[in-house]
Amino acid sequence: MTGKRHPKRRKTFYQKRKICRFCSDSTLDISYKDFNTLKHFVTERGKIIPRRISGNCAKHQRQLTRAIKRARVVSIMPFSVSAS
Amino acid sequence: MGGNTLRGYELCLILHSDITDEDIDALTNSIGETIAKQNGTVLKVEKWGKKNFKFTIKKQSKGNYCFVYFSAPSDVLRDIDRLIRFNERILRYNVVRLPKGFTVEQAEPVVEEAAETVAEPETEEAPKAEQAEEGTPSAEATE
Numbered sequence: 001m002t003g004k005r006h007p008k009r010r011k012t013f014y015q016k017r018k019i020c021r022f023c024s025d026s027t028l029d030i031s032y033k034d035f036n037t038l039k040h041f042v043t044e045r046g047k048i049i050p051r052r053i054s055g056n057c058a059k060h061q062r063q064l065t066r067a068i069k070r071a072r073v074v075s076i077m078p079f080s081v082s083a084s
Numbered sequence: 085m086g087g088n089t090l091r092g093y094e095l096c097l098i099l100h101s102d103i104t105d106e107d108i109d110a111l112t113n114s115i116g117e118t119i120a121k122q123n124g125t126v127l128k129v130e131k132w133g134k135k136n137f138k139f140t141i142k143k144q145s146k147g148n149y150c151f152v153y154f155s156a157p158s159d160v161l162r163d164i165d166r167l168i169r170f171n172e173r174i175l176r177y178n179v180v181r182l183p184k185g186f187t188v189e190q191a192e193p194v195v196e197e198a199a200e201t202v203a204e205p206e207t208e209e210a211p212k213a214e215q216a217e218e219g220t221p222s223a224e225a226t227e
């Protein structure tokens with residue numbers, strides 16, 4: 001043990017969006033056909049971003065998840081995107 | 085199950101990209117007839133035209149999207165399935181329940197311009213389209 005201690009490593013936090021986008025903007029609909037809305041809620045790899053990070057409320061996250069999964073069936077959203 | 089209760093459905097058809105507009109109309113008309121036979125009604129037909137897939141379907145990288153909104157007893161789904169199943173130019177189809185209190189105004193096409201991302205990421209072949217996932221809350225609770 002060299003007395004030298006590492007400075008406490010700061011955990012990198014994702015910026016948490018505290019408000020649910022769909023609650024704050026009632027004109028925003030969740031539809032499985034709306035790629036341009038859905039694309040904001042998946043990662044580059046195509047995975048659904050958890051609510052803890054996106055800040056969505058439970059109700060809208062549920063609707064969103066369903067919409068994304070439906071969109072995948074009809075190839076509007078990808079199941080996965082391989083790294084390039 | 086079955087019964088005569090009218091329910092709202094949305095049929096998504098993914099057709100071969102070579103299909104002509106007249107063929108699409110002929111197809112949606114025959115679907116409409118099938119629906120009418122069971123006392124259902126077509127609420128709206130929405131044609132998107134050609135769109136790139138996010139992954140290949142039946143070795144195709146693009147297809148012609150068409151949506152048929154209708155209200156009908158659930159028995160119609162079987163008839164539609166029979167009508168569509170062996171049509172080779174239909175690459176895939178999928179039926180979803182419309183939310184309660186759905187009106188035709190809500191069926192307005194989603195603004196969908198920049199969606200033409202031509203970049204085609206290689207993705208795994210999707211599982212075969214399942215029919216009619218209805219509006220039951222999924223057990224997909226996040227945390």
Ligand SMILES: [Zn+2]
Pocket residue numbers: 020021022023024056057058059060061
């Ligand atoms: Zn919300």
